[in-house]
Structures are given as structure tokens and as C-alpha cells.
Amino acid sequence: MKIGYPCVNAAMDCSSSTTFRLASYSDERVATAVADNVACLRRMLEWNVAHGLLFFRIGSSIVPFGSHPVNTFPWQTHFAAEFRAIGDYIKANNLRVSFHPDQFVVLNSPSADIVQRSIQELVYQGSMLDLMGLDGTAKLQIHVGGLYGDRELAISRFAQVYATLPVAVQARLVVENDDRLFSLRDCLEVHELTGVPILFDNFHHECLNHGEPMPEALRLAAGTWDPVADGVPMMDYSSQALGERKGKHTDDLVDDLFAAFLDNLHGLDFDIMLEIKNKEASALRAVAQLRGRGLSPAAPNVPSPPLTLPADPNAPAKAKRPKQAAKT
DNA sequence: ACGCGTCAAGGCTCC
DNA sequence: GGAGCCTTGACGCGT
Numbered sequence: 001m002k003i004g005y006p007c008v009n010a011a012m013d014c015s016s017s018t019t020f021r022l023a024s025y026s027d028e029r030v031a032t033a034v035a036d037n038v039a040c041l042r043r044m045l046e047w048n049v050a051h052g053l054l055f056f057r058i059g060s061s062i063v064p065f066g067s068h069p070v071n072t073f074p075w076q077t078h079f080a081a082e083f084r085a086i087g088d089y090i091k092a093n094n095l096r097v098s099f100h101p102d103q104f105v106v107l108n109s110p111s112a113d114i115v116q117r118s119i120q121e122l123v124y125q126g127s128m129l130d131l132m133g134l135d136g137t138a139k140l141q142i143h144v145g146g147l148y149g150d151r152e153l154a155i156s157r158f159a160q161v162y163a164t165l166p167v168a169v170q171a172r173l174v175v176e177n178d179d180r181l182f183s184l185r186d187c188l189e190v191h192e193l194t195g196v197p198i199l200f201d202n203f204h205h206e207c208l209n210h211g212e213p214m215p216e217a218l219r220l221a222a223g224t225w226d227p228v229a230d231g232v233p234m235m236d237y238s239s240q241a242l243g244e245r246k247g248k249h250t251d252d253l254v255d256d257l258f259a260a261f262l263d264n265l266h267g268l269d270f271d272i273m274l275e276i277k278n279k280e281a282s283a284l285r286a287v288a289q290l291r292g293r294g295l296s297p298a299a300p301n302v303p304s305p306p307l308t309l310p311a312d313p314n315a316p317a318k319a320k321r322p323k324q325a326a327k328t
Numbered sequence: 329a330c331g332c333g334t335c336a337a338g339g340c341t342c343c
Numbered sequence: 344g345g346a347g348c349c350t351t352g353a354c355g356c357g358t
Contacts, residue, residue, distance in 0.1 A: 008352080021354065022336060059352095068336065103349080104337035117337065146339055180340080247349090 001295055002096055002232075002271040004055025005283040009047060014040035019064040027073040030064055034075055037062045038082045042089065049093045052287045053280065055234075055271045056097050060125060067117070067124035080131060087132025096271055097134070098234060099125040100141045108145035108158040115161055122169045129172060136171040137231030141199050144175055144182035144190060155186060159193035171229070174199040176236065177221075179207035179247045184217055188224070197225040202261060203238040203275070207247050214264040222268050233268075237261065237286075238275040249275050253282035258289060 008015065016037040020029050041058060048056055065071040090097060105118040122140055129138045148154050162170065175191075176199040177184045184205055187198045200221035202214065212220070218235075225233040239257045241248040253276055276282040290296060 015352080017352070019335095019353070021334090024355090061352095065336075070336090102337085103339080106338060109338075111338095114338070121337085148339090245349095249350095 001269055001290060002055040003053055003283050003286045003290065004048075004057060004096070004271065004273045005053065005279045006057040006100070006273060006275060007059035009044045009280050010278065011280060012040070012044060012047065014043060016040040016044065017059040017061045019061050022065065022068075022070065025065065025070050030071060030073040030075060031078065033064050034062065034079055035082075038079065038086065042086060045086070045089060045093075045095060047280075049095065051280070051284060053283050054093070054095050055273060056095065057273055058097050058099055058128075060099060060101055060121075062128060063124070066128075067120040076127060076131060083128060083131035084133060087134055090132060090134065096137065096231070096234075097129070097132075098139045098141055098273070099129070101125055103143075105142050106145040107142070107161045108148075108154050110148060110157075119161075119165065119169070122173070123166060126166075126169050126172050130168060136229050138172065139174045139197075139199070139230075139234060140169065140172045141174050141176055141234070143178045144186060147181050151182075151186065155182075155189055155193070158190055162194045162196060170196075174230075174234065176201050177204050177208070179204040181208075183208045183210060184212060184221065185210050188220060191224045197230050197233070199234050199236065200270075201236040201238075201275075203236070203240070203247075203249065206240070214261070215266055218264060218268055218270070219266075222270070232271050234273065235270045236273045236275050249277060251277040253278075253285050255285060255289065258286060262289070262293065262295075 007017070014036070018033050018036050020033065041062065045056065048054065063071070063075050066075075089095075101121050105121050106114055107118055109115050109118070122142075125140055129140075132138070144155065144158055146154060162173070165173065174197045175187050177187045178201070182190075184198065184200065190196060191198055198221045200218060205212075205214070205217050209217070221235070222233045225231070237258070238249045239254050240246070241250045253274065272286070274283050274286055
């Protein structure tokens, strides 16, 4: 079990998302920004290793305009050694990383243009993981997309586009349940159509569900991950910010709620990304809780033990199979 | 030095 | 049909 936080370390005096305005694009600015961003990423990973945080979401904008046609700079070859070094560091320290392309990546959009741009963005982010030399356990996390007034059509369009994705992207893509449109149950349907693993978000599930108790939801999501090809299931963890709009993430880890959540795991292994505003501060407290339970995050250079699932009549889950009445 | 309007990209809800 | 919202950091202009 690894604990992580997204993109930004507030205790650090650098950022891995320096960028610039499209209007001031130049190859030189790309080169400068990427060099700065990769250097900061390295420092954040080192900080994480020193603090027992072995999971990290890399910000999407390491390469400014990485999938935009304006970007003609050959960053893949120019920074090949830097990306490789980051990947070597990740592997040597048993880290796990992921990307979460933002809301503009919509694979099931009715607009062919939007779909194409979305695929280009996935190719760009996936290619960074490729350059790092990381295997298919380093993931690209997206949502199903828009509803467009017809849930079943929207889901089938996702599946159709998924089938056309480059294999390198397919191997990394995971789909996350969201808090308003596509629930865990919808994601399970997407999984049945495509084989794509489900990245479970406990908070989104609390906002949008069909009565599945948390332990059952966790088991269902975990069952969609191939232990070898996909690795330990990833999940996002958060809780409701009190007094705020439903769905608003809390600013700070609520220790009691996190403890109660861990009780739901019943021995399942997950790598947990804390989507909490104060980032690494909460992640450190989560690690302390795990250590208190004897669930110490995996130590550097020691691979996680193989995932063992409770008995599941629907396993093996990764194989494509026809839609059937298995979901109850 | 600092404040603040603005920034590639989508889609949903509300009015 | 249009504005506001999601969510967020950082740019870069204006003062």
C-alpha cells in the first residue's frame, strides 16, 4: 500500500508546472520550462522518498502545450536522458506515478475534433511514461466523459473510441467514477466492454452510487485490475469539506474518517492518492496512520506483495467479455 | 513588489 | 442561448 498526493508539494520552493502563455510560444521557452519542471519533479520525488510517500501524480503540464500543434520542439528526444533518469529513480526507489489528464480529455464527445485532441493529449502524457521506461502499472486516469442526454450511448461511444486508441495508451488508461454523471456501476459497464480497469474514488462514490456498501465497491473496483499488467489497484481518497457544496474536497485529512475508511479494505491492497488540498501534509499523516496499523508503506526496493482478492465469481475481470447480467 | 485579471482545451446546471 | 461553475496554479500586465 502506497500513499500519494497530486502534482504539487507546498513545502517546496519549486513547481513542476511552470508554463507560459500560448501567445508567447517559442521553442526556447519550451526547452527552459521542461528543464525546470523535470528538475523540480526530481526534487519532489526525492522529498517523497525521504518521507515514505511512494505514490505521486505528476502534473499534466511538465511540457507546456505538450499535445498542442503549436509545439514543434522535439522535447521527446531533447530530454530523453532526463526522462530516463527520472524513470530510473522511480524504479530504483519502488515509486509509483500516474497522470490525470484534466477535464478537456473527453473520449466520448460527439465532436470528432475533441476526441482527436483528447487522444493526442493521452499520447503526450503516456509518452512521458514511456520515455521514463515505466511499465503498464504507471497509469493515465480519466473520467468516462459527458452524458449528452443518453447514458448508454455515451458509454458505448467511449468503448468505440477506446478500441481505436494506440496500444501504448490502452495499456495505461484507467477510468475513474465521478461524482455526478458516471458511477462505479457505469464504470463497471465500461470495464465489461473494454477491459479498462476502474480507478475507484471513495468520495465520488459517496456522492453518486447505487447503494453499494463501501467494502463491496472497493472489491468490485479492485477486481478490474490485472495484478501483473496493471499492478496494485489505485484509488483516490477524499472526504466532504464541511459546510461546503456537496462534492467539495476537504482541505485537510480527517484522521477519523480515513481510519474508518481503512477498515473497509478488509485486506485489499490499494495505492491511495489523497485528493486533499494541503497535499503532502495530509499524506504524511496518512502514512503515520498506516504505520500505526502495521500497514507500513512498501519500503524502497521491496516490491509490493502480489494482490490477493477475496473470492469473486466475476474474476478474472480483465478479459473482455460480453455484457451480461453479472452485475447485481 | 504586489495585486489581480486571465489563461488551449469541455460539459453540466441554472436562468 | 448564455452565464456561471467546476478547480487551480501561474503568467504577466498594470500599478
